[in-house]
Structures are given as C-alpha cells and as structure tokens.
Amino acid sequence: MARTPPRPPRDAAPAPRAGKAVTIRDVAKVAGVSPITVSRALNNPELVTPDTLERVRAVVARTGYVPNFLAGSLRSRRSRVIAAVFPQITNSMFADAIQAFTDRLRAEGYEVLLGLSSYEQREDELIAGILGRRPEGIYLTGINHSPQTRRRLIASHIPVVEAWDLTPTPIDMLVGFSHEKAGAAMARHLLAKGHRRIGLVWGKDPRAGVRRRGIEEALAEAGIDAVPASLEPPPGKFQFGREGFADLLRRGERVSAVACSSDPLAQGVVAEAQQRGLRIPEDLAVIGFGDFDFAAHTSPSLTTIAIEKARIGQLAAEALIARIEGREVAERVVDVGFRLVEREST
Amino acid sequence: MARTPPRPPRDAAPAPRAGKAVTIRDVAKVAGVSPITVSRALNNPELVTPDTLERVRAVVARTGYVPNFLAGSLRSRRSRVIAAVFPQITNSMFADAIQAFTDRLRAEGYEVLLGLSSYEQREDELIAGILGRRPEGIYLTGINHSPQTRRRLIASHIPVVEAWDLTPTPIDMLVGFSHEKAGAAMARHLLAKGHRRIGLVWGKDPRAGVRRRGIEEALAEAGIDAVPASLEPPPGKFQFGREGFADLLRRGERVSAVACSSDPLAQGVVAEAQQRGLRIPEDLAVIGFGDFDFAAHTSPSLTTIAIEKARIGQLAAEALIARIEGREVAERVVDVGFRLVEREST
DNA sequence: CTGTTAGCGCTTTCAT
C-alpha cells in the first residue's frame, strides 16, 4: 500500500478519462509524416520505406502510442474481435473448448469477447449487447436460440458457429455431435453388460435432456420402460451426484447400473456407492459423460462417453477464420462424434 | 445441412460485409425524429416523451437496428468493456473467479474481453492488443508484469486490479492473498502432525514458486533442510500428481507426507499412493492447495489450503466498477486470505 | 511510396 504510485484523482462523475491519449496525429506530427503513413507503418509495414518505418516505430515507442482500435474498427469495419457464448465456465465441460478456441484465435490476431449466458438467463440480451460490438464472428454453445436471436444473427451477416450439438439446420455452421446418439450409446453399453434395472442421475440442462431421451428410447426398445431418474440442477457436480444416488436409494429404486449426464455426477455416484459398501462395478456399474481424462482419474475409474472438447473449440475457431477470410468452408456441419471409453480393470 | 438458409456469398477478399447495416439515421428518418433523439430514446429514455419513445422503439424493433457501440464508444469514450487476463482457463483454479467476475460485470452492463496469457507467453503483446480496445478497466492475474506493461497500464489511466497475489506495491488495486504464508501454513500443519520427511509435488508456475519458498523456509526454521521435490509443468493435473509421486519414490525419497501445489496434483498423489498399497493418511499424509470442494471430493478426502476463488472475482469486479463510477475504493489492497481445511475422518 | 479528403456511426455541446 505504501509506495503505490500516486494516481490522478478521478472526477466525481463517471466521466471520461482526463488525460488525453496520444493519437495517430501526434505520432505523425513528431515523426514528420502524415497520419496515414503512421497507420501504414503499423498495419502494412511493407508499404512503407524501411527508413520511415523505423522513424515511426521509434516515435510510437517513445510516445507510448496505443492505437485506438475502436476508431480503426469503425472506419475499416474490421473489429478483429470474435465473440463466444458459453452457458458457464465452471462447468468443466466447456473449459477446454474455450481454451482451444481462444488460443487458435489469438494466433490469428483476434481478441475474444466472452459471454456467459448462465443457461437461458436471457441469451437474447447478451447477444444483442455482443452484436453491438461488431464482432467479426460468433461462437454459440448449443442450437436452441430464440427466433429473435436467430434473426439478429442472420441479419448481422457475420459467420456463426454453433457447437456442442447437431442439427441439419444450423444458423450457419456447426461443430458438434449427437446427444441423442450419445445417450443411446450409454444404453447399449449397459444393456450389453446385462443390466436391466438402470437408474439415472441427470442434470437439467437442455442438452442433457436430449441425451436422456436417447438413453430412454434405446432402453424402451429393449423393453425397459421404467427408468428412475434423479434430476439435478446444473452444473453437474460431484456433490449432486452423491445426493442423486442417495435420492434413488431413498426412493427404493434397486438398480444395478447408474448412468449420469456428466462425469462429475458420476464420480459423486461412485463415492456415495462406495461409502455404502457397494463395489464398483461388481455391485453397481456407473457410466458418465464428457471427459475421459476426468473419468480416468476416479478410483475406480469410470466408463464414460468421451468428447474431444478441445477439438470442438479449435474447429469452430478455424471455421470462423476461414469464412472471415473469404474462404468457403467445405463442411458446414462437422460431427466430431464421441467414443465410449471403458474403465480400466482396476 | 439441407434447409440451411441461403446466405449471401462472400467476396473472395477479406472484405467488409456487403449488407449495409441499419444505422441510427435510418431509424431516425423512419421515426420522423433526429438521430440524437433516437440515441436518447435508447440511452436516456427519461429525456424523451413517452410518445416519441414508443415510436422510436417500434421502429427499432421493426428495422432490427443494432446500435454500433464501436461508434458510440469512440465518441463518448465509454466502451463498457472490461478486460480480464488469466494464464489459462483449463486450470480449475481460475474458472470460479472468471465466472464470478463476469457475472458481476454483466449485471452492471459491462462486457468482458477475455485474454488468456498461457503463462508468460507474451503477456505484453496481449495487453497491448487489449488496451487498444479501450477497456474501462482491467483485471490481471498475478503481480509480475513487465516494466513495459506496467508503464502502459499506468499510462492508460484506467483502473487496474491485480489478483491472486499480494504486494505492497500494486499497479493500482489488488485482491489476493499471500502465497508465501499459504506455503508456510502447509509446513506448519505437517510439522504439527509430526512429519519430518516431507516431499513436494509441485507445479512450475510463478505463484506456486512463491508458495514453495514459503513452505521450505518454514521447514528450514524447524531444522528441515532437505525437501525433495518433483516439479511438474502447469496446469497442475491429476496425471502429473501420479507421476510426481512415482518420481519421488523412484528417486528413493522416503517421505511420510507430500505437499502439493494444487489439489489435482494432490489427488494424483493419493491415487498413486493407494495403488501402491499405502493408506492415506496413516502411511502417507497428503495436503493440497486451492479448492476445498475439489479436495473434499477425493476419497479419502484431502487436507487443503482453501481459497475463496469466486470471492476474488467478485471483489475485483466491484473494485473496478467503483472506480469507473468515480467512487474511491476504501482499500486498495484486499487480502482475502485462505484457510486450512482438514480432511474428514472418512 | 506518400499524402489529401472524406466519412465510419455515434454522442457531446450548445441552441432553441
């Protein structure tokens, strides 16, 4: 606290900064060139003689000039910003995708505007605010958007990537996988292992709902119609897994297998089961969803439906970049699929 | 793919959008008012008669007008954007803070520009790019910034919050805790339990380094000078924990306790130890760092140094908002502390 | 290779 550099006291009002920032004209004046030459030196150095280039750079360094991209973007209609909307970040599900997406875009010189929509809580407003910043592309999680949002997005004429889900009618482009099939794959696995009494500990988010339909329909085809479920609020986390399984038992459901809508939930189920003296998988089989790494780290490790999350982020970034640069993308819809990874023998 | 709405084919060049967007003047013309009245209807509705307000709103809705904040920000010098820089997002350490930070800011009408600096990989460049977008405030992870970055930040005259660490000389404001003390607390705990042969499985990130100094100095004071350590690359994760502990054993280090720089690492150590037939904590005590929730979910659950991560994000957001709105903040430096949480009896 | 002119879309300022 002691030697904090004295900062200029602010005005009482929420007013603009006092200190006038260095502008391109200041730099131009000092360097003895025109503003546009400074602009070129910074953005298209190859259009400028090495001599002036160096002079301009020196002045920029000396004056601490920071180009105002707001102004540049306004004029050039290129903001070099790409927006990304996720339901939430604490959900381990999305972190890898965000990271990969952001890394890829920064490598191409884009900044990322992050929107967290907290599942449903007015994605509309969020996106309206985002579009006002004129991003050059936008990444959306999921395919369920209000008609209003769809209209705005289409009217904006910027490339859009929807991710984490599959539909034949994306707004524009899409990178994801079928949650219905993922659910069905869970069912098939459990059926193959001979399970008939299967319980669900399941999150309430929209895509989890689709997976649930997938698993229940596949079970119904095998003649299993009663599938007890304990529903938990997002984000699916360990504690809810424990509670969910306890809830199933409390309700007197006697199951030989539990399927979970996420790996943290599944870990919770495993913990609760072990605490009650059940052996995994002899007494209770548990299958999760999402992250093989995550599932592999439990003990005993879980069977899970694994998703290449980072790949989704990267492909989405690349699709946006391609379209911004005027290249048509070969595939508008990319199905990255999933794979079932069985637990180690442990 | 089938019914994808036909989008206007893009030009080959990375050119601006073709479709001219609706501007405030278009809206004004249709509503039969001046542009400034539209602006007021949107931003200061109380300055406009209910009648014109309604008319303007109707036209906005009908035309799909999306205000261009780039232009507005340029003129008003208020971008309503706040930037946040984190080393990485896959590190479970930061997710809660990002979420809390973003939630708080959106509630106040700010958008968040996310920067991921990937530990060291040119934070300078990242921040230069960010400042060009004229954020009204900036959140930084950590206190180690290049002189150049410090200069730029100070010259920008925007409020800055550094987080996750403590120093008497922040750039501006700070919300964090002492990593040195956190390390020392680990040492004290293990010493109190009677341990003398203590090993480290430790991440290589800068703040972890400070915690290491804290623990080693505290151990040295107790006469323990040899503290074998296995160093792992960030992000500290389960697998590295396993490998780290295996590494210690391979090197012939016989320890009764292992301290880890993060909870995922600690979980890995626990798993590896259990696999080798060691009982936790009877044969091996393990202490982690970071997230009580996380640590509580292991089995047996871990002792850990718990941090209120969401609180850091929230306090940081509030500090920035306060300063942007012209309020002086009472405390420039906030120490949120940490607490040692012992494992359940399990 | 460099400069001039104009204007991106909005909001500040000053009138009325």
Next chain:
DNA sequence: ATGAAAGCGCTAACAG
C-alpha cells in the same frame, strides 16, 4: 423535449 453542428480517431479511396 428536441435538434444542428461538430468531431471522437482512424482508414478507404483516390490522387500524385
């Protein structure tokens, strides 16, 4: 309560 003029800082478009 509304409007006219001006300009935020930059770059597109067109010279030269």
